[in-house]
Amino acid sequence: MSIAIVLIEHEAGTVRSASLEALGAAQAAGCEVVAVATGSDAANTTAALGEHGAAKVVVLGGDKYSPDGLAGDLAKIVREQGAKAFLATASSTGRDIAPRVAAELDCALFSDCTAFEADGDSFKLVRPWLAGKLIASLKSNAPVTCATLRRNTFAPKATGGSAEVMQVDSSTDFRAVLSKIEAKAEGMLDVAEAPIVVSGGRGMKEAEHFSLIENLARAFGNAAVGASRAVVDAGWRPHAEQVGQTGKTVAPQLYIAVGISGAIQHLAGMKTSKVIVAINKDADAPIFKIADFGIVGDAFEILPRLTEAVLEARAKV
Amino acid sequence: MKIVACIKRVPLTETQAKVAADGKSLDSAGVEYMTSFYDELAVEQAVKSKEQLGGEVTILTIGPGSASKELRESLAKGADKGEILVDDNWSMRDNRATAKALANRLREMGADLVFCGRVATDRDNASVGPMLATYLGAACVTDVVELELSEGKGIAKREADSGVESYEFSFPAVITCQKDLNEPRYAGLKGIMAAKKKPIEELPLEAEDNQIEPLSLDLPPARAEGRIIGEGADAVPALMDALLNEAKVL
Numbered sequence: 051m052s053i054a055i056v057l058i059e060h061e062a063g064t065v066r067s068a069s070l071e072a073l074g075a076a077q078a079a080g081c082e083v084v085a086v087a088t089g090s091d092a093a094n095t096t097a098a099l100g101e102h103g104a105a106k107v108v109v110l111g112g113d114k115y116s117p118d119g120l121a122g123d124l125a126k127i128v129r130e131q132g133a134k135a136f137l138a139t140a141s142s143t144g145r146d147i148a149p150r151v152a153a154e155l156d157c158a159l160f161s162d163c164t165a166f167e168a169d170g171d172s173f174k175l176v177r178p179w180l181a182g183k184l185i186a187s188l189k190s191n192a193p194v195t196c197a198t199l200r201r202n203t204f205a206p207k208a209t210g211g212s213a214e215v216m217q218v219d220s221s222t223d224f225r226a227v228l229s230k231i232e233a234k235a236e237g238m239l240d241v242a243e244a245p246i247v248v249s250g251g252r253g254m255k256e257a258e259h260f261s262l263i264e265n266l267a268r269a270f271g272n273a274a275v276g277a278s279r280a281v282v283d284a285g286w287r288p289h290a291e292q293v294g295q296t297g298k299t300v301a302p303q304l305y306i307a308v309g310i311s312g313a314i315q316h317l318a319g320m321k322t323s324k325v326i327v328a329i330n331k332d333a334d335a336p337i338f339k340i341a342d343f344g345i346v347g348d349a350f351e352i353l354p355r356l357t358e359a360v361l362e363a364r365a366k367v
Numbered sequence: 368m369k370i371v372a373c374i375k376r377v378p379l380t381e382t383q384a385k386v387a388a389d390g391k392s393l394d395s396a397g398v399e400y401m402t403s404f405y406d407e408l409a410v411e412q413a414v415k416s417k418e419q420l421g422g423e424v425t426i427l428t429i430g431p432g433s434a435s436k437e438l439r440e441s442l443a444k445g446a447d448k449g450e451i452l453v454d455d456n457w458s459m460r461d462n463r464a465t466a467k468a469l470a471n472r473l474r475e476m477g478a479d480l481v482f483c484g485r486v487a488t489d490r491d492n493a494s495v496g497p498m499l500a501t502y503l504g505a506a507c508v509t510d511v512v513e514l515e516l517s518e519g520k521g522i523a524k525r526e527a528d529s530g531v532e533s534y535e536f537s538f539p540a541v542i543t544c545q546k547d548l549n550e551p552r553y554a555g556l557k558g559i560m561a562a563k564k565k566p567i568e569e570l571p572l573e574a575e576d577n578q579i580e581p582l583s584l585d586l587p588p589a590r591a592e593g594r595i596i597g598e599g600a601d602a603v604p605a606l607m608d609a610l611l612n613e614a615k616v617l
């Protein structure tokens with residue numbers, strides 16, 4: 051059985067769902083999983099990682115964070131474990147670290163993959179090209195297959211197991227060092243991670259009206275706010291919320307596009323969502339072509355009613 | 368100060384993507400190219416850095432000889448010279464082969480500060496910047512939205528999922544540029560005229576094995592036809608019913 055090293059992300063010891071998905075992806079491809087967790091509270095992740103199929107957890111100690119330092123440590127673990135794959139989630143951290151690990155190992159990198167399968171003694175991967183206009187199936191001829199996995203795409207697997215835990219000191223040979231984090235507002239989910247995304251476009255008319263979008267997101271309880279580029283360019287919303295070719299790629303269970311026309315560059319970032327709902331006053335808006343369910347009408351009338359209905363539905367369960 | 372911006376030509380955004388006869392590559396017939404959106408930010412930041420710290424800006428690309436078109440556009444915005452590492456099979460190079468070739472050349476040049484776009488908008492890997500930095504042994508901050516440089520060092524802010532992270536680093540350094548870092552300037556007529564006289568050098572590039580082997584390239588599966596549930600706020604109950612009982616997503 052080949053070994054896969056999986057870089058774990060966690061929030062104060064609670065493993066991010068995307069990392070559990072990555073553990074699931076590695077197991078589904080027939081790999082034995084060695085998870086690597088770093089940062090303070092990393093030791094608190096080991097039980098959850100074992101329960102989701104990690105055979106081993108390496109806890110990397112150290113009180114400074116450096117992306118090059120971490121990449122060097124991960125490459126060392128890959129070599130020591132004789133791993134055939136290195137996986138991370140396609141998050142901002144995963145996409146920062148994985149290319150460096152790949153280069154440390156002199157291997158290519160497969161980014162934002164939507165499939166990861168065993169193929170003989172190597173792996174086959176699927177990923178988008180040209181902002182999802184095309185889908186590429188690729189074979190890895192790298193000695194170690196390094197990949198980031200698209201979030202909300204792979205299934206986690208609860209095995210109820212427990213992991214052997216190894217404590218390792220991180221290197222202190224740093225070229226760039228994290229000196230400060232300005233955290234986002236408390237409790238806000240990232241748009242690329244949330245299972246539900248409510249996005250607003252130019253049809254919202256003013257920055258202030260996004261309170262209607264935020265209220266609907268809050269009503270769901272597990273939703274993030276997204277935005278079209280028009281709205282980000284206008285300065286109504288931060289770029290971190292932009293969905294699309296020059297923003298984030300999202301694949302939530304439910305994507306609700308409100309007052310968004312559905313330009314190809316926006317669709318590139320959300321068209322693999324499981325269910326798409328469009329609310330737009332123009333019945334001919336292109337967004338309706340890819341929406342599973344649409345309502346034609348004024349967002350300012352529909353949003354408050356929908357928010358109420360969601361709150362009611364949630365009160366029932 | 369040796370400052371370098373690495374750029375890549377990508378198909379125009381409006382390009383209708385077509386699969387070639389081999390079923391695994393892009394049909395390049397009739398495809399027109401432009402500098403990748405984020406690489407324009409890299410060029411701008413390189414020129415800005417020169418304006419602040421002095422030195423010389425080189426624009427580096429891997430491509431066919433005709434990539435001089437994109438290089439001239441960058442030279443018109445204030446860069447000093449261009450270099451093409453010529454590879455007629457450039458579009459099939461994987462990120463490892465690309466990063467290694469760029470790193471080798473950057474090492475020869477003695478680059479102090481390298482700017483890349485955060486991602487090229489064709490393969491969307493967002494990998495070459497941090498990979499070439501690793502091959503170079505240089506510091507690297509990705510997805511940078513704010514950059515403060517002083518003699519030999521800097522602080523870069525990067526847009527992360529959980530907020531904005533600040534990194535301290537020393538030169539040599541590789542910065543990958545995210546939207547919001549700057550507003551690329553327009554090339555004035557004077558710049559365009561000056562660019563015609565600036566040198567563009569073509570250097571041969573040795574072939575490197577690819578580790579990424581394309582098996583097939585396909586159009587994405589079409590989504591099943593959806594439906595309009597109704598009009599206005601009165602359609603909300605029907606939408607809730609569809610979400611709860613049909614799609615079962617809540």
Ligand SMILES: Cc1cc2nc3c(=O)[nH]c(=O)nc-3n(C[C@H](O)[C@H](O)[C@H](O)COP(=O)(O)OP(=O)(O)OC[C@H]3O[C@@H](n4cnc5c(N)ncnc54)[C@H](O)[C@@H]3O)c2cc1C
Binds near residue numbers: 250277293329
């Ligand atoms: C290189 C490049 C990259 C790009 N990258 C991105 C990207 O990453 N993400 C992105 O989103 N775009 C991107 N774009 C821009 C894209 O082409 C569109 O311009 C943009 O998505 C439009 O945003 P919008 O739908 O909010 O606005 P519009 O196209 O103006 O649409 C507004 C919609 O709101 C509807 N509306 C108006 N009033 C109401 C109301 N009261 N109730 C309900 N509906 C209403 C209208 O019918 C209309 O359909 C990119 C463009 C380029 C060239």
